[in-house]
Structure formats: C-alpha cells, structure tokens
Amino acid sequence: MIPFTTILTHPGGAHKDEFLACCVLLSLHPVPVVRREPAPTDLADPATCVVDVGHEHEPARNNFDHHQLPKDHPPTCSLSLVLQHLGLYADARQFCAWLESAEWFDCRGAVTTAQWLGVPADVLPKLNSPIDITLLRRFALAKRLAPGDPLWEMMRMIGEDLVNYVRTLRARLDFIGRHAQFWTLDLAGSPGQILFLPRTEPLPEEPSLGLDEFIEERQLTGEIVGLVYPDRRSTGYGLGRFRDNPRLDFTRINRETDVHFAHARGFVAKTSAHDIPRLQALVTQSGVAS
Known part of the structure; x- marks a missing residue:
C-alpha cells in the first residue's frame, strides 16, 4: 500500500x-x-x-x-x-x-x-x-x-x-496440524472422536485458539465431539464440547479429585491431570449416549 x-x-x-x-x-x-x-x-x-x-x-x-x-x-x-x-x-x-x-x-x-x-x-x-x-x-x-x-x-x-x-x-493452524492428535473413545457405548492438543514449550498465549477453525478447515465438524487442550492457567488441561455437542457432559466428573472446575451446564471442565490415559478416562466418563 x-x-x-x-x-x-x-x-x-x-x-x-x-x-x-x-x-x-x-x-x-x-x-x-x-x-x-x-x-x-x-x-x-x-x-x-x-x-x-x-x-x-x-x-x-x-x-x-x-x-x-x-x-x-x-x-x-x-x-x-x-x-x-x-x-x-x-x-x-x-x-x-x-x-x-x-x-x-x-x-x-x-x-x-x-x-x-x-x-x-x-x-x-x-x-x-x-x-x-x-x-x-x-x-x-x-x-x-x-x-x-x-x-x-x-x-x-x-x-x-x-x-x-x-x-x-494461518501459522497457528499449521502448528495445530503438526501437533494435534485424534482419539476415538467409547462414549456411553458408541465411539466419539476427540481432538487432543498436547502441551508444548513455549505454550501459546491462547492454547485453544484456532481449534474450531482447524476442525472446519479439515472438514471434520461432523466427526469431532470434544476437545482437550492445555489450560493456560495451570499445568493441566481444559476439556470441552466441540460446538456444544451433547455427547459430552462434564458435570459427570465434577467430583473427581483432579477436576477443579466443571461448568454447571456441562460444556467445559478443567483438570490438573496431564497424562494421556487419565485425560482419556475423564472424557470417557463424561460420555453421554447418542
């Protein structure tokens, strides 16, 4: 210009x-x-x-x-x-x-x-x-x-x-593409796909930024039901529904000792857990029958 x-x-x-x-x-x-x-x-x-x-x-x-x-x-x-x-x-x-x-x-x-x-x-x-x-x-x-x-x-x-x-x-989407993993978990008896973004160093200022756009660009909006991403306020992770998918209800894990927040409407939770098997177990426990 x-x-x-x-x-x-x-x-x-x-x-x-x-x-x-x-x-x-x-x-x-x-x-x-x-x-x-x-x-x-x-x-x-x-x-x-x-x-x-x-x-x-x-x-x-x-x-x-x-x-x-x-x-x-x-x-x-x-x-x-x-x-x-x-x-x-x-x-x-x-x-x-x-x-x-x-x-x-x-x-x-x-x-x-x-x-x-x-x-x-x-x-x-x-x-x-x-x-x-x-x-x-x-x-x-x-x-x-x-x-x-x-x-x-x-x-x-x-x-x-x-x-x-x-x-x-655009650079953020490329970053997500290099690091994202896809889990297929048993959610109340039927499979559900979860996008997992692991913690990296340095941690992006907004770790969840671009996840929605990444899923849409990859034409996965009809497949992904939930997200697991680094919590910028702790060493743990955030757990969330993707576009408020009803197949996940995180109030189901609000009594777990390593879950320090679960929204009353069930669409998001925060956990201090950071190992993959435990994160997968929490998401599985949150599953709702389709």
Whole structure:
C-alpha cells in the first residue's frame, strides 16, 4: 500500500464497515482520521486515503469506496476492499465468521440480511451491545481523530488485533496440524472422536485458539465431539464440547479429585491431570449416549 498521511471518511452516521476499515488502516499507518466529504483533490492525492465515500475504488490512489458498485454485485463493503488490497480478504472471510454478515448488513440492509441468515428481523438488534453503540456513536460525533485521542487509540488496537489475528491464524493452524492428535473413545457405548492438543514449550498465549477453525478447515465438524487442550492457567488441561455437542457432559466428573472446575451446564471442565490415559478416562466418563 502506498503510504498516506490522512484517512478521510464520510461525516454523519457511522457504520461498522468504514469504522473497521479505518481501524485496519490505522494499524498499518497511524495517521489522523478526518470525517468530511472528499474533494476531487482528495481523491486524486494518494496521501489521502479515502474510505467509504467518493464513489471510487482505486487502490493505486488509496481510494476504497463501494457505493458505486451495481446493486446485484456480491455484498462488498469498504472493509472488504481494504482487506482485499492488503491480501487478507480470503483468510478473513474464512476465519472471521462475522465478516460476511457485516458485508450483507452494510450492502443489503437489516431486513434482507435477516432473511439471508434465516432469522426474524428483530433478532439482529438483540445482538448489539453498548460496545457497538458507543464506539460507532463516538466515531460519528468526531470530526477529526489523532494519535492520543482515546477513540483513535482504541481504533488502532482493534485494527492491530484484527490484522494480527488474520495474519497469524494461518501459522497457528499449521502448528495445530503438526501437533494435534485424534482419539476415538467409547462414549456411553458408541465411539466419539476427540481432538487432543498436547502441551508444548513455549505454550501459546491462547492454547485453544484456532481449534474450531482447524476442525472446519479439515472438514471434520461432523466427526469431532470434544476437545482437550492445555489450560493456560495451570499445568493441566481444559476439556470441552466441540460446538456444544451433547455427547459430552462434564458435570459427570465434577467430583473427581483432579477436576477443579466443571461448568454447571456441562460444556467445559478443567483438570490438573496431564497424562494421556487419565485425560482419556475423564472424557470417557463424561460420555453421554447418542
């Protein structure tokens, strides 16, 4: 990407797509963000990165707008265009489950997005939180954000985390592929497949990160019922259902002396056990008939 000295986006109401597009850009170029309509000179100047406004998608000039695209174009928002230009879009679509729905919401609106998701339209507002509302409201009120402003700093952190997640998850999936083991255990009379990730040194900061994506990429979502992974808070392991599979209920082991936590709803447990036969025994004991 050609370096730029300013990010410019539209004034007025703020939406998730240009907010996140600006966050991603700030993680790469920590420059001021200005909210106003662009002039022709802004669109012509690569030093001004124009986002979600201007009716022009010209990455060579750092212009990333989608509103000029035809109405039957696949849902594409300003965040999509920025991620495409950075070479991160394919992995982001694969690893960030929220991205496609964000594209639909921005390009098709709430009602059509709800229909696409197969849910009533009144479900979508129920998924909002004060985090969404406050960040977008404060962004909408701002005319200029610069380093040192609390919202600017928060936006850069969001962008850094998003970019780092997408860029490092591929390496994380390769790591899991090198170390993961698959157990087939007797769960209440019928076999169930468990993914086991052994403890390594150094231990990843989030040992369970990427397990869901690894299973999905390997097309094993219909086979795996549970996970066993290093507990980052102890020398033991976490035991969990995969996508809340009902074939495991960890309340069945809550009285075991080496189990120091079992959630009341049975979907996760923590144990100080670290040898494979004992871990397998705990999972087997947690099995529920299918």
